[in-house]
Amino acid sequence: MTARASAPGKAILFGEHSVVYGKPAIAVAVDKRANVTIREGNDDSIHVKIPELDVYGVIDIETGLISLENDILGQENPDTFDAGILKFIKSALFRTELGSSPDHGMDITVDLEIPIGAGLGSSAAITVATLAAAARYYHHDLSLETLALTAHQVELEVQGAASPLDTTVSTHGGFLYFTHESGGVKIKPALEMPLVVGYTSQPGNTGLLVQQVRKLCNDHPTIIKPIIGLMGNVTNHARESITHGEEERVGELMNINQGLLDALGVNTDELSRLIYHARSAGALGSKLTGAGGGGSMIAYCPGKTREVLEELQSIDNAFLVGMSRKGVTW
């Protein structure tokens, strides 16, 4: 028995951080995916291979203990490493929503096209794809709504706190306007959305950055709260501009949003360099994406993707992403 599923990563276009304070966000599923294959195993353990991360782990079915078959960089603690991703896979496999749970050995392979720790939703994509592949493996029906909800539960269990934004986008695909009240609402862009992602070699620590912003907000409430409110306005204006096909305004709003994120203290020298070089190379707008403090930036550059990509690649890691209308496939 072999079961496969695949789910896309995401890029936040508008609203990171302000979404934590109940403001809307706009995110897009990208054409970089996590592809999960589950096969029956030859022993009593769950073997997990993620070749792109050089992670080879074993999950003990009885105890749930995770160990590494390879000793990454001489470290043994899976918490501190790319190997931490194994926790999402383990949590997903044992969710009661799947009807069954592992009772014999499995071989799981994750083919990962999304860089991790780059704010591009790699853990959500792996979680969604693992849940979907496992449901198929167990011959269990799972609605998209239940899948998204369960994936969010997995993120909560592993991370302690998580926004449902990533798992929602990864499940449903496309362009989403997201609020905490209504969840994700698909929006119809009236423009192409060619994006270049640049990512720094420092992964951002989302939890820490959210705490930092909270502290700044507590220390300067009459300044930071209105900034967060304005970020909500920017997102709502951006939604209009995206659905009306106003390319330049979308770019301007990204740049304004970037300044407001800088005011929250989540920008870095490395991100700023990529952001400004993208604009010089012809991007209509560019901003950090995700929590900041490292991680990634996105540039919106209709007609200039090659120029922007080459410029960013001359500085750091960069790649082109397109929107993925497809969410999870199984």
Place this chain on the structure above:
Amino acid sequence: MTARASAPGKAILFGEHSVVYGKPAIAVAVDKRANVTIREGNDDSIHVKIPELDVYGVIDIETGLISLENDILGQENPDTFDAGILKFIKSALFRTELGSSPDHGMDITVDLEIPIGAGLGSSAAITVATLAAAARYYHHDLSLETLALTAHQVELEVQGAASPLDTTVSTHGGFLYFTHESGGVKIKPALEMPLVVGYTSQPGNTGLLVQQVRKLCNDHPTIIKPIIGLMGNVTNHARESITHGEEERVGELMNINQGLLDALGVNTDELSRLIYHARSAGALGSKLTGAGGGGSMIAYCPGKTREVLEELQSIDNAFLVGMSRKGVTW
């Protein structure tokens, strides 16, 4: 007969751009000055030397025509050059507020400690010092209020538009909270104000930048107007923190102000690099100063001036400035 006067440059700590929209600003006179000496001349012209800029000009007393004795970089148009500063000197010498006007040759030497085009108020300092030296030369009494007002008139005449902020600070010295209604009000800082100024090799074009912000404000009024309003709040909070000696809050407010300036589109890659490197080297706060789009940044770095200065000097031009309690001296 020899007459001397000297006036300080300034650094805006809070409120550039928002001051154009009627919000308050905080600026400080710095211990870099323009020193002007007027001596009786040997012929019928006014000879002006500014050795630091390699500018040697002649003003014809009859016609007011300005010409250059040296041919700077092979260009002859004083408009486009450091030599443009001669227009301020000429306008100052012929102001009716001085009671007399040049009726015989003069030799004027400007010893300039302030880099020009760096947002540090070099033209205002030269104007104020020239007016003061000329008043002394003509044996004419001039109150500080009249001096500041006259210097502003000179800036208006030469530039077409100008904020009275620079000439006010250059005349009165110290730490000023400035509003258009009340002019400058001295504030008493309860903390030391060690500043490092870093300046890029691109001079910012203030007029152009003010226009750009105006356009952005017209295009996105419901977002940009509130940002400008918030900048006013930041300045008012900063005034409190400065007078209460809250170093960390002053730094945080500078960083927030910087993000808001970035949202207005007046930040650059070069400025951002200096700003972030200053913070890494220990500055409590850092932001662009003046109109942006090039020009200068300031870093507030109690206990860390040496570290920040060295870091910025490894990237671009930088120097240490202290507050000058002294305004114009004559």
